[in-house]
Amino acid sequence: MTKRINSSSRTQLAFTSFRRNRVGFFCLWVLMILYGLAIFADFICPYSYQDEDRSFSYCPPTAVEILDQGHWVHPFVYARALTFDSLHRRIYVIDHAQKYPIHFLKNGRLFTVDAPGRFYLWGADARGRDLFSRIWYGARISLSIGLLGVAISFILGLLIGGIAGYYGGWIDSVLMRFCEMFMMVPGFYLMLALRAAVPENFNSVQVYLSVVVILALIGWASLARIIRGMALSLRERDYVLAAKTLGVSDIAIIFKHILPQTISFSCATLMLTVSSYILAEAGLSVVGLGVQDPIPSWGNLLSDAMAIVPVIFAPWILLPGLFIFIAVMCFNIVGDALRDAFDPMFKES
Amino acid sequence: MNVLQIQNVSKSFGDIRAVDDVSLSLEQGDNLAIIGESGCGKTTLAKMIMGLIPPDEGTIKAQANSLQMVFQDPHQSLDPLWDVRAILKEAFWRQRSLSDQQIQEKIEQMLVSVGLSPQVLQRFPHEFSGGERQRIAIARALLTSPKVLVLDEAVSALDTLVQKQIMDLLKKLKQDFNLTYVFISHNLRLVRNFSDKIMVMYQGKIVEEGLAKTVLQSPAHPYTQQLLQAAFYTNFK
């Protein structure tokens, strides 16, 4: 036999190509780290997300000390006490007499300090809750909502787009008009409208799931249109005609011949959709319509930062915004890299 | 025994009459060549024979599921995401009663018949040359045990040497499996020493038909004469 590359499918070839895109691959690792830290939040965070201590309101990040009078010692933090200066601004005074050693791997947590000492790696919020802990517990909400929403959008988009594109005719017309109804309304407003329909007495889990469904509903239509376009051209391929002559049923053709071809190109769109869902959830939460306090999400953590006074005096409360930025950027870059990897025309340098 | 009967079939796309009042009758064991250039309607006719599109007028009669087709472009007729085993197994879609074991045996026997080794089963279409892919396509078609094979420009996309190999293979398979061929092409040269009967199409109509020997030696219609000259390079330099 002549030309033999290796026995791998096009998907495997595409992933090899993706790995060669260093930036994309790096961003994928960053995302995996973010998700890993979110999953293990119980372990890496010193406090639960509700653990508050009002005497430490807006406490700045606590420095970790490793030198004591010139000698290397086990890491510890100094105690802090709250006072107010002449202009009634909060000042935390360090008490060098009182040391709290940092305990590693105690009580199932990576690092903690004994009460009444408090350890704020990235500072405290208004109620003295540890921002570091709340960011990683919040990651669970913000990062998972995007994925779940995309999963539902994807299934909806595949089904509706695949059926519309394959059959064409009036089925296509009806389904696409249905799609357009969703696409007509600007995403954020549609989201608010749907959110208003959610009953008031829902608990936090129910609110979470409602937000997932809402996100899925704002994004599925554009995905469906893309898949429908691909299905329209794919159904003319000779291997689809061959399957028809073999008597293969329409449903089997759609699921086994047409949709698999669309998935590889959809991957890129999916990544980009996840990033837009993360932003959408953050947008909902900032205005207080996402998951409610005390459950943190990056979005509702940022709602604390909507007043100028805290931002000036406690700038660390903007950190959740940095993580939103990182997550969205990484999903976008990975999405672009995936699209390039699957693009048959793309020539590697 | 009559395996295909086409009577006064026509098909239009908008204003264009792609197929205009075509009739033909095929007996078992025939080797019919339909010759014509792009736009003459031969591919539309092939799709109607296969039941992929319905004729506007006329009737097509054949035993159900007795016809199979081999397509022109070996790069497009095999799903690039499927391995060869899956591609060939699809041929058994209508034969649900067979066990996996039986299917595997039939596939392996067929691979031998078309000149491929069983190792191709794990591989993917892009790993094969054009000629090899056509062998796979032919194997897929034959696994349904058809009576008639419609070959739509099945060798036109291949190199001349490979064309000859595939034509030789088709001759052998016709004998081995007692097949009837409808060989569609724009090149008369290919069907010399291959087909028994020739039908020439031009702008949707049959302009000449007859025994291959006759048509090739003394073509009656001017268009056939033109095709003949072009195919055998007899009119320039």
Add this chain to the structure above:
Amino acid sequence: MNKVLSIENLTVAVGSKRLVDQVSFDIPQGKIVALAGGSGSGKTTIGLSILRLIPSALRIKQGNIIFEGKNLLDLSAEDMRQLRGARIGMVFQEPLSTFDPLFTIGQQMDEVLVAHTRLSKQERYKKILETLSEVELSDPSRAYKSFPHQLSGGMRQRAMVAQAIVGGPSLIIADEPTSSLDVTLQVKIMELFVRLKNKNMSILLIAHDLGMIAQVADEVIILSQGEMVEKGPVSQVINQPRHEYTKQLVGAFQ
């Protein structure tokens, strides 16, 4: 008879695999020289090497390509750009992917003249119409205004030849120029090539159909797996083939 193109010991490889191995041949002025072989024979790579358009993964390991007295492998990228279109024209297999679908035929041919000549707008228009009628497009001014998809396959291919010759090159490289056409159109393109040859243009014809080559070319070089297996005047190679592979190729079209 002076030589328009002279290839000496050309070797092109990707990694350690040689796609073209020590190939040498000349193209005299006013002659059609054919490179014949199946896929993988290296014939397309040779054509691309002359134009210095080989993919970046391939390397020219050895050899000289002398065109009109200059070694093309020594020229800069800018000089090569000046050469393509003006001195060497290219005709490829699939005109649909070579022509830009967004511009008319006339606009694309105009580009060639603008890049390589100093003719005025009227002079360019006149030259393009002349060239379009030379390739036997029945309505040159209509062809000028047409988009590629508005022309039939045969007309598009003729338009591609027109684009290749409008700059007045001394050499045309045609890679499988008729493979996507029906037989009667193939004949027309071949007749066109013969007419061009009689006007003293040289043509390098790259094809796998030895039958077509036999009717048109003056000399043929048979390639197999990157190596020259036979070379000579067409009638000699076809009627008295010496190499096994040549015999197979000849047998395939008899």
